[in-house]
Amino acid sequence: MRFCSLGSGSTGNAWLVESGKTRVLIDCGIGPDRLTARLVQAGVDPARIDAILVTHEHDDHVGGAAGFARRHSIPVHCTYGTLQGAGSALSGIAGLREIEPSGRFAIGDFEVLPVAVPHDAREPVQFVLGDGVRRIGVITDLGSITPHVVASFSGLDALVLEANHDAAMLQQGPYPKFLKDRVGGRYGHLSNEVAARLLAAVASERLQHVVAAHLSLKNNTAALARRAFAGTLGCAEDWIAIATEDGLDWREVFPARP
Numbered sequence: 001m002r003f004c005s006l007g008s009g010s011t012g013n014a015w016l017v018e019s020g021k022t023r024v025l026i027d028c029g030i031g032p033d034r035l036t037a038r039l040v041q042a043g044v045d046p047a048r049i050d051a052i053l054v055t056h057e058h059d060d061h062v063g064g065a066a067g068f069a070r071r072h073s074i075p076v077h078c079t080y081g082t083l084q085g086a087g088s089a090l091s092g093i094a095g096l097r098e099i100e101p102s103g104r105f106a107i108g109d110f111e112v113l114p115v116a117v118p119h120d121a122r123e124p125v126q127f128v129l130g131d132g133v134r135r136i137g138v139i140t141d142l143g144s145i146t147p148h149v150v151a152s153f154s155g156l157d158a159l160v161l162e163a164n165h166d167a168a169m170l171q172q173g174p175y176p177k178f179l180k181d182r183v184g185g186r187y188g189h190l191s192n193e194v195a196a197r198l199l200a201a202v203a204s205e206r207l208q209h210v211v212a213a214h215l216s217l218k219n220n221t222a223a224l225a226r227r228a229f230a231g232t233l234g235c236a237e238d239w240i241a242i243a244t245e246d247g248l249d250w251r252e253v254f255p256a257r258p
Contacts, residue, residue, distance in 0.1 A: 001134045001253040003158065006030060006038040008140070008213045008243035013061050015138055015160065016044065019131040022108030025052045025074075026127055026138050028065035035064055038247060047072050051107045053114075054078040055141060056121035057085035069093045077105075079114070081123020101125050102148075115152040118143045120187040128152060134253045136160070137202075140214045143187040145198050154202045158209040158253045160243070161199060163228065164189035165219035173219050183219070192220065192228035200232045207233075209251045213243040 006014040012030035016023060016039070023044065028035065039046045052074055054062050062082075066089060069076050075095030083090055083098065090096065099105060101116035101123065111132070114125040119141045126149075128137045136158040142149065153159065170184055170191070182188050190198070199210065210233065212225040222242045230237040241248060 001131055001136065001157075002250050003136055003160075003253070004042055004250045005160075005211070005213070005243040005248035006035060006042070007245055007247050009215060009217065009245045010060050011245045012063065013140055013214065014038075014064075015140075016042065016049075017110070017129050017136060017138075018044075019129075019134075020109040022110055023049050024107055024110060024112075024129065025049055027055055027061040027140070028052050028068055029058075029060040029063045031064045032067040032071055035068055042250065049074050052076045053112065053127055054082055054086075054090070055126055056119060056124035057082045057087075057089065058121060058141070059089065061141070062086050062089045066090055066093055069095070077107075077112075079123040079125055082121070082125075085122035099125075113152065115149060117141070117149060118146060118187050120182065128156070133255045134158075136253060139198075142190050142198075143185060145194065145201070150198070150201045153198075155204050155206060156202065157206050157256060158211075158251065159199070159202070159207060160211045160213050161195055161229075162190045162214040163192050163195045163212040163220065163225035164214050165191050165216045166221070166224045167191045167193060169224075170216075170219040175218070183216075189214065189216075192225050195225075196228040196232040199229055203233060206256050208253055209241065210239075211241040211243050211248060211251070215242065215244070217245075
């Protein structure tokens with residue numbers, strides 16, 4: 001199993017996870033042409049994507065889904081609430097498939113677990129993908145920690161975890177008060193500190209990769225996110241990978257040692 005980012009942050013999100021002959025995109029908030037160029041750069045034929053999993057209807061996660069799916073006849077999976085909230089952003093897709101939060105389903109070599117999360121969207125989920133041997137979790141938009149989230153994302157081999165903002169930078173930064181309240185609220189985005197608490201709750205000796213994702217360009221820095229995560233794990237700061245708006249190179253996930 002391996003994974004990479006084709007873009008992370010408010011300018012557009014897309015994660016590619018591959019196992020065997022199966023390739024799945026988690027979110028598609030990047031326009032079809034730019035996404036195609038990044039896939040080619042990653043050595044992947046866009047026509048070989050088996051499915052797109054959409055976490056929620058915000059444009060930076062779904063904005064490119066319809067155009068890319070129509071261009072390559074790729075099925076799109078999302079919750080009923082996401083479909084209703086997305087409107088035209090998910091229109092004209094022949095292979096649109098509705099999923100249930102916490103309802104496991106299969107795509108090729110993957111078992112997919114959608115996980116309901118607190119975020120300011122209609123019916124948002126994040127995802128855990130497993131191939132029977134390894135499991136990767138992707139959490140990019142989450143306002144607060146719940147027992148369900150902790151249980152669902154425990155015991156992973158790789159974790160992509162939102163570290164959206166530094167709380168002090170957000171409060172002292174340029175956003176208007178209503179936006180600061182939204183981002184820092186229970187249904188907004190995780191600060192470095194809260195994300196580190198979630199990491200501490202789910203981390204195990206199985207973890208091979210931890211990636212800090214969805215960093216705000218105005219309210220966070222890679223150094224602060226790395227420091228928070230590394231302090232929790234007791235590892236070197238440069239072991240924590242950072243997904244940027246330009247993406248993140250492939251990361252290989254190996255079977256756990258017996």
